Amino acid sequence: MSPDVIAAIKELVPAARVYDDPLSTLAYGTDASFYRLIPRVVVKVESEEEVVSLLAIARRFSAPVTFRAAGTSLSGQAISDSILLVLGDQWKDHEIRNEGRQIRLQPGIIGAQANAWLAPYGYKIGPDPASINACKIGGIVANNASGMCCGTAQNTYHTLASMRLILADGAVVDTEDSASVKAFRGSHAPLLAELEQLAAETRANTELADRIRHKYRLKNTTGLSLNALVDYSDPIDILTHLMVGSEGILGFVSSVTYDTVPDYPNKATALLVFTNADSCCRAAALLRSQPVAAVELLDRRSLRSVQDKPGLPEWIHGLSEDACALLIETRAPDATLLQEQLVQIRAALAGFPVEKKVDFTSDPKVSDQLWAIRKGTFPAVGAVRPTGTTVIIEDVTFPLDQLAEGVKRLQALFVKHAYDDAIIFGHALEGNLHFVFPQGFDNPDEVARYDAFMKDVSQLVAVEFGGSLKAEHGTGRNMAPFVELEWGHDAWELMWKIKGLLDPENLLNPDVVLSRDPDIHLKNLKPLPAADPLIDKCIECGFCEPVCPSEGLTLSPRQRIVISRDIQAKKRAGKDTSELEAAYQYQGIDTCAATGLCAQRCPVDINTGDLVRKLRAQKTGHPGAADWVAEHFQTVLRGTRFVLTMASGVEKLLGAPRLAKLSAGLSRVSGQRLPQWDPSMPQPIRFVPQAPVAESDAPRVVYLPACVSRVMGPASGDGEQTTLYDKTRQLLEKGGYQVVQPQALDTLCCGQPFASKGYPEQAERKKTELLKALLAATRNGRDPVYCDTSPCTLQIQEAARELGMALYDPVKFIREKLVDRLVFKPEDTRIAVHVTCSTQHLGESQGLIDIARRCSTNVVVPEDIHCCAFAGDKGFNVPELNSHALRTLPRQVASCTEGISTSRTCEIGLSRHGGIDYHGLVYLVDRVTEAAPY
Structure with missing residues (x-):
C-alpha cells in the first residue's frame, strides 16, 4: 500500500483513531478465526460520513477495505492486510x-x-x-x-x-x-x-x-x-x-x-440420552413438528469432554460408547400452556427407549446445569488441546432425514484423518452440526492433513448429501474455495455478477465469500505459539472484550495475549523486541486494570490479569522498598494521611480550581508520576483504633476496615461527611451487633496493593499477618468477619474459608445478617448503583442491586460499565484509564442524586466522572432503616 493512502486517511480522521504502528496493527489484525492478516492501517470510524470518505480514499488508491465489528468471526471474514475499519463508540444508538x-x-x-x-x-x-x-x-x-x-x-x-x-x-x-x-x-x-x-x-x-x-x-x-x-x-x-x-x-x-x-418467560428443559445416533436423530426429526424452542445434539465424545466439570451428573461417566443425547427446551407464554406442551412432547417421544435422562424441569438451577453441558463442549476441547495448536469449529448442515447417516459418516472421516479428539454437537432441529477438533499448522504435513480432511468433508456434505458447508458461521476464507462445489458453476457465477455490480473494483473484503484462489483456505494461517501457561489455552475468540475497561483505549485481553505471544515468538527466533516491549509496557501492562472480569467471559477461564501481574513482577526492581513498606505499614498509612492533610490544607488556602490547575501542571511535568488532584480527592481520616469492648449478650462481629477506609474520608465537597468507618459501625450497632476489631489494625493489610504492583511475596506475607489477627479476633472463627471493601474481601476470601472463618463483604452481610434486624422505609431518591469487579467475582451483583431496590424505588444500573478501572491507584496514576472506562457514565446518571458502591477507591473515580457523589452501600441502608423491634 502506498504511504499516500495512510497520509490521506490521517488528513481525514483524527490521529488518535488511526493506527499504523506494529503493535496496533498486529493487535487489531486478529479475529476469532485461525487466519491472520496484518492490516497496513486500522481506522476507528465514528460516523457514516467517515465511512463514505474512507471508501472514496480506497477507490482513489485501489486499496481494499474490510469492516470489523467485534471480531468474533470464526471463518476469517474480519481481517485485512490493507485498510481495516473498526467500529468506534458512536455506533450504539x-x-x-x-x-x-x-x-x-x-x-x-x-x-x-x-x-x-x-x-x-x-x-x-x-x-x-x-x-x-x-x-x-x-x-x-x-x-x-x-x-x-x-x-x-x-x-x-x-x-x-x-x-x-x-x-x-x-x-x-x-x-x-x-x-x-x-x-x-x-x-x-x-x-x-x-x-x-x-x-x-x-x-x-x-x-x-x-x-x-x-x-x-x-x-x-x-x-x-x-x-x-x-x-x-x-x-x-x-x-x-x-x-x-x-x-x-x-x-x-x-x-x-x-x-x-x-421471548416467552416459562420454559422447561430436559436431557435425553439415546442408545445410538440413529434413534437420537430420528427423535430429533420427530421433534421438528413439536412445540420445542431448541433441540441440541451431543455425541458421546462431546459428553465425555465435559463429564468431569463440577455440578454435572455423575452418570455421564458411565454412558455407553454409542450414546447420543438431545438437550430439549420448550417455552410458552404461560405455565398452563407449558404443561400442555410437555404432555405433547413426552407423548411424541414415548416410543424411543433412552439410556439415561433428566426429565423436563422448570428449575432454573437444573436447567442451567444441563445447558452447561452443551455450552461447555467447545471450550472443553480448547482447554485440553496441545499448546501451539488452534481449535477448529466447523459448521455444516445435513438434510434432517439424513442426519443420522451424516453423523456416522463424519465420525468415519475423523477416524480416517486421525482426528481422535473431534467432537460433534449442534442444532438438531435444523440438521446443523458443529464439529470441533484441535489442529496444528506448524508443519506442512499438518496443513496437508487439514486440507485433505476439509476436501473430504466438502465432498461428503455438499455433493453426497446436498447439504451446506456453512450453516451459520459464515463462508469467510475458510469455505470460499468450496462455494462453487456446493452451489454449482451457474450459481457461483451469479454471485460474482452480484459482486461485480456492487463492488466492480473488488475493494470490499476481497477473497472472503468469493475467491478464485483454490488454496485461500490454506494461506495466512494464524500461529498460536507458546507464550505462558497462563494464556496458552487462549483461542483468541474475543468473548473477553466487552467487559475490559481498557478495550478501545489501549489493548483488550485478547490483544494483550496476541502481543505477548508475538514477543515470545520473536525472542525465540532471536529477533529484537525492544521497541515492541516498550510499546507494550504502556499499552499492555500499565493500562491493564487486572480485575479478572475477562476470566468470567473466557470459555477456557483465562484471567489475563494474572499474566499482567506476572509481567509486573518480572519488571519490579525494588523488592527492598516493598519489604520496607510491608514491615512499616503503619508508618506508610500515617504518611498517606499527612499527604492528604497537606492537600486538604492547600485546597482551603488556594481554592479547588487553582489547586486543580496547579496539580495538573505538576503531574504533567513529572510525567504523571505525581497523581493529579481534583475535587473528588478524599480528605484524611484521623483514625483511632477501637478500645477493647466489654463482653455483652449481643452477637459479635469482627469489623475489618480496609486500609483505604482508615485513611480516606469523604471529599471536602461531598454532602456526606461521615466516614465509612463511622457509618459502618453505626449500622452494625443499629442491627444489634457488638463490633470488635483485630489488634494492631493499622499494621494490617490484605496484600492486594502489593500483589497488583507485582510483589507477590510481600502480598502473601501481609495476607498471612491479617488472617492471623482475624483468627484471634474471631475467637478462632466463632464470630463472622465484616470487611467494608469488596476488593479486600475477595483478596482474602479463599484463605479465610480454609481457616474456617466466615468472611462477609457489605452486600452479603447486609443480605444475610442485617436485613431481618432492620426495618426498611424506601425513599424515592434516584440512586445509581455501581457493581464493582470484586462484587461480581464474589457473586453478589444481584444482591447489591436487590438491596438498593429495598432502599429506593428509583434505582439506575448504568449499562456497559462492567469495571470503573480505578484499580487501586490506577485512577491516580493512569487517570485516562478510569476516564475511558466511565466515558458513558455522566449521561446515564445525570438524573441521579447519589451513587452507591462497595469500594472506596472506586467511589473516588465514580464521583469524579459521574458528577454525583458515590458512597458505600452502608450509607444508603443506614439512611432508610430503623432497628427492628426485638
Missing part, C-alpha cells in the same frame, strides 16, 4: 418501537444488549448466536448469524424490517425513509435495473430457482444470499437481503431494523 415489536439498531451494539432493552417488553431479536454476549449487530447481520433457538425462520434475513446501508461507491440509502429510497432509485437506476433483471432470470431458470429454495430450507450461509433473487421482486428488497450474510463484500450496514420475536 437504538430505538424501540411498537412496544418492543420492532427495534432499530446501529452496528456497534452487542446482541445481548439489544435483548436486555427488549426484555421488559417480552421480546428479543431473532438471531441468538452462542457469541451473543460479545458479537455486535454489524457482525450478526453480515454473517446472517442464527443460533440454538433461531432456526431459519428467525434469522436476520427473515426478521429484517429495514436497513440503512453504504455501498462501495459511497451511496447511502435508508430503506425506511421514502425520500432516501426515491433519491436512490434515481441515482442508481441502472444498478437496480440489473438486480431486477438478475432476479427475473433466476426465477425463470427453474432448475436454479429450485436449487436456491432447497438450499435455504436448510440453514445455510455458504456464499451470497441468492434467495433474495427468488423471494423478492422489488430491487430495493433484493439489495437489502443480499447484504444480509454478505460479510462486508457488498457494502456497509449502518443500521438495521428488526421485527422482534416473543
Whole structure:
C-alpha cells in the first residue's frame, strides 16, 4: 500500500483513531478465526460520513477495505492486510418501537444488549448466536448469524424490517425513509435495473430457482444470499437481503431494523440420552413438528469432554460408547400452556427407549446445569488441546432425514484423518452440526492433513448429501474455495455478477465469500505459539472484550495475549523486541486494570490479569522498598494521611480550581508520576483504633476496615461527611451487633496493593499477618468477619474459608445478617448503583442491586460499565484509564442524586466522572432503616 493512502486517511480522521504502528496493527489484525492478516492501517470510524470518505480514499488508491465489528468471526471474514475499519463508540444508538415489536439498531451494539432493552417488553431479536454476549449487530447481520433457538425462520434475513446501508461507491440509502429510497432509485437506476433483471432470470431458470429454495430450507450461509433473487421482486428488497450474510463484500450496514420475536418467560428443559445416533436423530426429526424452542445434539465424545466439570451428573461417566443425547427446551407464554406442551412432547417421544435422562424441569438451577453441558463442549476441547495448536469449529448442515447417516459418516472421516479428539454437537432441529477438533499448522504435513480432511468433508456434505458447508458461521476464507462445489458453476457465477455490480473494483473484503484462489483456505494461517501457561489455552475468540475497561483505549485481553505471544515468538527466533516491549509496557501492562472480569467471559477461564501481574513482577526492581513498606505499614498509612492533610490544607488556602490547575501542571511535568488532584480527592481520616469492648449478650462481629477506609474520608465537597468507618459501625450497632476489631489494625493489610504492583511475596506475607489477627479476633472463627471493601474481601476470601472463618463483604452481610434486624422505609431518591469487579467475582451483583431496590424505588444500573478501572491507584496514576472506562457514565446518571458502591477507591473515580457523589452501600441502608423491634 502506498504511504499516500495512510497520509490521506490521517488528513481525514483524527490521529488518535488511526493506527499504523506494529503493535496496533498486529493487535487489531486478529479475529476469532485461525487466519491472520496484518492490516497496513486500522481506522476507528465514528460516523457514516467517515465511512463514505474512507471508501472514496480506497477507490482513489485501489486499496481494499474490510469492516470489523467485534471480531468474533470464526471463518476469517474480519481481517485485512490493507485498510481495516473498526467500529468506534458512536455506533450504539437504538430505538424501540411498537412496544418492543420492532427495534432499530446501529452496528456497534452487542446482541445481548439489544435483548436486555427488549426484555421488559417480552421480546428479543431473532438471531441468538452462542457469541451473543460479545458479537455486535454489524457482525450478526453480515454473517446472517442464527443460533440454538433461531432456526431459519428467525434469522436476520427473515426478521429484517429495514436497513440503512453504504455501498462501495459511497451511496447511502435508508430503506425506511421514502425520500432516501426515491433519491436512490434515481441515482442508481441502472444498478437496480440489473438486480431486477438478475432476479427475473433466476426465477425463470427453474432448475436454479429450485436449487436456491432447497438450499435455504436448510440453514445455510455458504456464499451470497441468492434467495433474495427468488423471494423478492422489488430491487430495493433484493439489495437489502443480499447484504444480509454478505460479510462486508457488498457494502456497509449502518443500521438495521428488526421485527422482534416473543421471548416467552416459562420454559422447561430436559436431557435425553439415546442408545445410538440413529434413534437420537430420528427423535430429533420427530421433534421438528413439536412445540420445542431448541433441540441440541451431543455425541458421546462431546459428553465425555465435559463429564468431569463440577455440578454435572455423575452418570455421564458411565454412558455407553454409542450414546447420543438431545438437550430439549420448550417455552410458552404461560405455565398452563407449558404443561400442555410437555404432555405433547413426552407423548411424541414415548416410543424411543433412552439410556439415561433428566426429565423436563422448570428449575432454573437444573436447567442451567444441563445447558452447561452443551455450552461447555467447545471450550472443553480448547482447554485440553496441545499448546501451539488452534481449535477448529466447523459448521455444516445435513438434510434432517439424513442426519443420522451424516453423523456416522463424519465420525468415519475423523477416524480416517486421525482426528481422535473431534467432537460433534449442534442444532438438531435444523440438521446443523458443529464439529470441533484441535489442529496444528506448524508443519506442512499438518496443513496437508487439514486440507485433505476439509476436501473430504466438502465432498461428503455438499455433493453426497446436498447439504451446506456453512450453516451459520459464515463462508469467510475458510469455505470460499468450496462455494462453487456446493452451489454449482451457474450459481457461483451469479454471485460474482452480484459482486461485480456492487463492488466492480473488488475493494470490499476481497477473497472472503468469493475467491478464485483454490488454496485461500490454506494461506495466512494464524500461529498460536507458546507464550505462558497462563494464556496458552487462549483461542483468541474475543468473548473477553466487552467487559475490559481498557478495550478501545489501549489493548483488550485478547490483544494483550496476541502481543505477548508475538514477543515470545520473536525472542525465540532471536529477533529484537525492544521497541515492541516498550510499546507494550504502556499499552499492555500499565493500562491493564487486572480485575479478572475477562476470566468470567473466557470459555477456557483465562484471567489475563494474572499474566499482567506476572509481567509486573518480572519488571519490579525494588523488592527492598516493598519489604520496607510491608514491615512499616503503619508508618506508610500515617504518611498517606499527612499527604492528604497537606492537600486538604492547600485546597482551603488556594481554592479547588487553582489547586486543580496547579496539580495538573505538576503531574504533567513529572510525567504523571505525581497523581493529579481534583475535587473528588478524599480528605484524611484521623483514625483511632477501637478500645477493647466489654463482653455483652449481643452477637459479635469482627469489623475489618480496609486500609483505604482508615485513611480516606469523604471529599471536602461531598454532602456526606461521615466516614465509612463511622457509618459502618453505626449500622452494625443499629442491627444489634457488638463490633470488635483485630489488634494492631493499622499494621494490617490484605496484600492486594502489593500483589497488583507485582510483589507477590510481600502480598502473601501481609495476607498471612491479617488472617492471623482475624483468627484471634474471631475467637478462632466463632464470630463472622465484616470487611467494608469488596476488593479486600475477595483478596482474602479463599484463605479465610480454609481457616474456617466466615468472611462477609457489605452486600452479603447486609443480605444475610442485617436485613431481618432492620426495618426498611424506601425513599424515592434516584440512586445509581455501581457493581464493582470484586462484587461480581464474589457473586453478589444481584444482591447489591436487590438491596438498593429495598432502599429506593428509583434505582439506575448504568449499562456497559462492567469495571470503573480505578484499580487501586490506577485512577491516580493512569487517570485516562478510569476516564475511558466511565466515558458513558455522566449521561446515564445525570438524573441521579447519589451513587452507591462497595469500594472506596472506586467511589473516588465514580464521583469524579459521574458528577454525583458515590458512597458505600452502608450509607444508603443506614439512611432508610430503623432497628427492628426485638
